[in-house]
């Protein structure tokens with residue numbers, strides 16, 4: 137039985153670039169089953185992560201994936217996460233141009249800092265400079281909802297990034 141190198145998860149990044157060796161093991165859901173992502177010599181896998189899902193206001197979905205280890209022998213992969221910037225603090229959220237003028241596409245997520253996303257803060261500290269109009273109304277309170285900063289939804293409970301891994 138192959139062991140689970142990484143259980144089902146999405147990446148907490150904008151994009152992830154991934155190079156896996158000839159052993160393979162990366163899988164994505166396809167037609168209600170797990171499908172192997174074939175390893176291509178010199179080919180990179182590009183995963184959409186949670187940050188891009190939030191920035192696009194759910195237009196893009198972050199991809200579920202998992203890794204089977206000891207599939208056909210030891211495997212090596214190189215992974216590069218393009219994440220948000222924590223220092224200096226920067227406010228992230230759905231891209232305003234996508235949501236502000238559109239009644240049909242209201243923001244699904246609250247604005248947040250990387251620390252909020254990671255679960256270390258629950259509110260944007262008052263000493264962070266907010267640019268004029270950067271925060272939308274009713275956005276003064278922030279809930280940590282796992283990696284997802286959804287509006288109008290109660291957090292399901294504490295969740296750390298480590299919870300994503302077996």
Ligand SMILES: O=C(O)CCC(=O)C(=O)O
Nearest residue numbers: 142147156162203213215
């Ligand atoms: O090793 C891999 O192919 C993927 C690893 C992965 O999903 C991750 O580091 O988030």
Ligand SMILES: [Fe+2]
Nearest residue numbers: 145146147201
């Ligand atoms: Fe991943």
